Amino acid sequence: MMLSSQKPMAPSSVCRKSSRAFTLVEVLVAVALTFVVVGGGFAFLKLVLGQSNPPAASFNGEFYQQAPAPSQGYAAVRLYGRWLDCVHAANEVYVLGGSGQNPAAAAGIVAATPKPLAMTFSATSIAGLGTATDPLCVARPSPIALYTALSGSADSGANAAGNFTVITVTGANTVSSVLQCRRYSDTANAYYRVRLASGAGLSVVDTYGVLVPLRIDVWTLLPGATTYWYGSAGTDIYGRFNTPFYRIVLPDPMLRSGQGVIPFSRFTKHVQGSR
Numbered sequence: 638m639m640l641s642s643q644k645p646m647a648p649s650s651v652c653r654k655s656s657r658a659f660t661l662v663e664v665l666v667a668v669a670l671t672f673v674v675v676g677g678g679f680a681f682l683k684l685v686l687g688q689s690n691p692p693a694a695s696f697n698g699e700f701y702q703q704a705p706a707p708s709q710g711y712a713a714v715r716l717y718g719r720w721l722d723c724v725h726a727a728n729e730v731y732v733l734g735g736s737g738q739n740p741a742a743a744a745g746i747v748a749a750t751p752k753p754l755a756m757t758f759s760a761t762s763i764a765g766l767g768t769a770t771d772p773l774c775v776a777r778p779s780p781i782a783l784y785t786a787l788s789g790s791a792d793s794g795a796n797a798a799g800n801f802t803v804i805t806v807t808g809a810n811t812v813s814s815v816l817q818c819r820r821y822s823d824t825a826n827a828y829y830r831v832r833l834a835s836g837a838g839l840s841v842v843d844t845y846g847v848l849v850p851l852r853i854d855v856w857t858l859l860p861g862a863t864t865y866w867y868g869s870a871g872t873d874i875y876g877r878f879n880t881p882f883y884r885i886v887l888p889d890p891m892l893r894s895g896q897g898v899i900p901f902s903r904f905t906k907h908v909q910g911s912r
Contacts, residue, residue: 694848696821696828701848702890703826709890712845716833717887717904719843720803723814723835727805729766730908731783732883734792734801735862738780751784752791753802756817756832759839763787766810780864780881780910799829801862803885803908815839818887820860827854829888847890857901860888864910881910 692703702709724730732738734753765778765786783804784791792800799820807813814835821828832844865882885906892900 694826694828696823696826696848699830699846701826701828701830701846704847704849704890704893706847706890709845709847712843713831713887713890713904716831716843716845719835719841720814720816720833721906723805724906724908727807727813729806730883730910731780731804731806732801732862732864732881732885732908732910733780733784733787733804735864735883736798737864737866751780753800753817753819754787754790754804754815755792756819758787758790758802758815758817759834760787760790761812761838762810763804763806763812764810766806798859798861798863801885803862803883812839818860818862820888822851824851826850829860831887845890847888849888849893853894855894855899856886857899858884858886858905860886860902862886883908883910 691706694701694703733751738751763783763786766783778786792802797820799818801818803814803816804812805814805816814833817830817832819830821830826848827850828846828848830844830846832842835841835843863884865884885908886902887904889900889902889904892902894900
């Protein structure tokens with residue numbers, strides 16, 4: 638019986654060679670997975686930060702964020718809630734500016750069309766509102782009479798549907814809130830600014846600003862104020878209808894048109910006006 642002269646390969650050397658090759662593959666896979674995970678994390682952070690910090694711009698010295706803008710959305714909800722409280726507690730609501738404020742103009746009756754008041758308007762009471770506290774406000778002046786009394790505070794450069802002032806009145810002549818809305822634009826964007834002064838002495842100020850590229854500044858109902866008139870032809874200064882009804886639409890910072898969607902602002906309110 639012949640014995641082989643070849644020595645068997647030591648098992649330990651085989652293990653060393655195979656383990657060395659396997660470790661190299663492991664390292665390569667681990668590096669690849671690390672790149673994938675880290676890259677995915679950076680992409681996620683970029684997405685989150687991009688949503689929480691949308692593009693912004695300054696216009697007329699004020700800050701605006703491009704819709705959808707969550708921080709401005711929160712501010713809009715807070716402002717709208719406070720304004721609704723003022724409307725529900727008011728004995729009278731006046732809207733100055735917007736569209737449809739002078740229906741008599743079509744009939745050839747000369748009457749000034751109320752314009753928004755200046756953004757700095759902060760009167761806490763208005764003389765001439767009378768002493769009526771009846772919710773029907775039969776003794777209140779008409780919007781045109783109020784505007785005539787306040788014309789010195791008019792914002793003459795804000796004559797468009799998206800520009801308006803809403804005044805809520807409690808008691809005889811106490812101004813409980815002043816809501817201002819403006820729309821500005823340049824060659825690229827539309828800029829919406831909303832400001833509410835309320836509380837004691839109108840000392841509580843809420844505001845928000847949102848920008849929308851002009852190419853997608855499209856709404857189911859455009860932000861603005863629209864006055865409707867109903868009732869019989871009366872003897873007021875308009876000589877036509879004597880009871881206004883307002884539709885107020887504030888810009889919604891969380892919405893933008895696109896992909897076949899035309900946004901409808903959540904901040905839409907219909908309000909009964911003065912006789």
